[in-house]
Amino acid sequence: MSTTYHSNAGAICALGVTQIVGYGTLYYSFSILAPGIAGEFELGVEWIYGFMSLALLAGGVISPYAGGLADTHGAAKVLSFGSVGAAVALAICGLANNAAFFLAGVVLIELASAFVLYATAFALLAQATGQRAQRSITYLTLIAGFASTIFWPLTTWLLEGLDWHQVYFLFAALNLVVCLPLHLWLTRFARIAATRPVEAATAEPVAIAGGDFVFLLVVVGFSLAGFVSAAILFHVVPMLGMLGLGASGVFVATLFGPAQVASRLINMTFGKELSAPILAVVSAMMMPLALVVLAISAPSIPGAMAFAVVFGLGTGLFSIVSGTLPLALFGRSGFGKRLGWISLGRLCLSAVAPVAFSVALGGLGPKPSLWWLAIAGTVCVAVFAEVWRRAKLGSSAGIGQVA
Template identity: 70%
Template sequence: MATSSPSNAAAIWALGVTQIIGYGTLYYSFSILAPGIAAEFGVAIEWIYGCISLALLAGGLISPYAGGLADRHGAGRVMAAGSVGAAAALIVCALAGNAFAFLAGMILVELASAFVLYSTAFAFLAQSTGPKAQRSITYLTLIAGFASTIFWPLTSAMLGAMDWHQVYLVFAGLNLLVCLPLHLWLSRFSRLAAARMPQPAAIGGVENPVDQGLVFGLVVLGFSLAGFISAAILFHIVPMLGSLGLGNAGVLVASLLGPAQVASRLINMTLGKELPATVLSIISASMMPLALTILALTAPSIAGGIGFAVIFGMGTGLFSIVSGTLPLALFGKAGFGRRLGWISLGRLALSAIAPFALSVALGAVGPKPSIWVLAVAGLGCVAVFGEIWRRCRQPQRVAVV
């Protein structure tokens, strides 16, 4: 990985490890654990997905506050505190004796997520790597793209050796024993980097305050639609593929999402170095409805499922880059953490209903009609980012990587 100094490279790798563990334990594992949790508590699977919907909403509501803390006190410190909170929240889930106690644990999990996942990680890179922040964001998303590939099969394997309570305890240990020390080191690194970093001139592609407010609203809407589609699919992908007739191959197909995310970032790094963030947002948004259309038309074909997973994974992989680089390119570094927090609020508020809504839809009308509805939402997302590009297509001074 080519960075300006070994310290930057070490920081990005350390942050990548914490993002893999964070997303794996706080996000991706849920779809594997949910059926067993519902069975033990004697509630419908929709009830369990309703828990994650409420939890995502809670995480969205606290995101602007978490972003503000990152701006004021440093993202590294915020992430260190978040690691402790994540471990405590996972322990609450592990000790839950009924569905309502589990709901409380999931809300705590999503509250902690606001302090440790991408939004705060991107703020950390903006604070510690300065003008190289956009390149650093791309490298980070490249590493963290392995989270689903690692934790979907890992969680499935762990369930073969222990129950879901014990799985959550192991996950708590990972956050406390691995992520916390790394975040503490990153906090120190960020302070040293900030002390030696020259203050750069303001960057950004939207200078008129009126236009800035309108474009920011469109950015929030676009990421909200993308988040809705992504959350709906990622929380249901394994059981949904099974209901489409892919059977046990569903886990293998779903595991391709991670490599596809990584592949899309590698392609972007080699072929898209001068590609504006606004254009990349349109490309990534277009991949979601394309992938969903392929799945709806080809299921239960395993080849079609693989095509869906690869294209959808590439789209979400690019979106991970865009979620950090687009706001930075359009609005600059000042208040970056809080701005990402408000974007997260909009995204998670809509994403909050996605797992529950798709769970209900899958039971009511079946998987294929549900997939078509998501594809239509994806076309709306493409239209929003197209409008952002139209309003901001003047030459930008900031490249994606």
């Protein structure tokens, strides 16, 4: 038991490192690099973000395929392949000498992301850590939550001595030198884990009543949550400026990361008995609540700080729920492909969110836009509440199990 525990802990730590590097190089660095890229290509920065929207759509479309490969061939092998793909994509961005070349690189980055980020990492934990998978996912999200905290300032610092092309080359090397060896080791770990006796602590969940419809609700819920989250995170600083907070908006925005990490620590300490459907409802409620607080209190700085903390708590918990809820409702069979379909819905709505919210801010103003976004968040709460209701009915009838 002790050997199994320590090997699982080692796998989680290894995945944590690769997810920090993966999210940092493939996602969080983009907003820091975008102005320099736009300047060199003589484009408005909104065009560079438009490239990212197109790339997110491409990543969403391929996500179910990536999840299916994880189910069929093992998630660790898919992660290893994804590391090579991520390095190639980042190198192509570094080589780009025109906007079209760069767009191709960004699309390849999002395609690689489908193979190398959370969805595949969660699938590996489901395959390799057995009945501990839900707790393992929580621990992984806690470690990976430091990606933005590390890579936003790191990328800014690198740009003081390097241009954006060189930064992309360095990030490509990180994926090859750091992530690929760890993912190859995880391939060996997964093979060893497959030889362990099957744990019988709890039964494997089976499809709950109306399972296909419940899964559709889960996809819709996560898609709405992704839309609300992306709309805010892409526009938080200029939006806070429009609300009258001025330079304080940057300080307020820095509270998101610590709040996300705090939410995972709180869940690990006090939320062990909460079922995944309940946690989904709780996390969904925090986002519209935060938006209402900001709409009512702006331009109050304490109100904006409360908004950032509550919103960060909600998005932090959603990172956990995105892995644990499908696992609790439907079990490990086909888990990777289910996460892929969830990613498809989430990424498609996330891709249009920055543009849609930008249009709303310009046409309606910040406060009406926040109220409309809060309505979308409230619909998300209702969707997950229905998932919770159906899960309880299935569990009480002995049809399914909710961990």
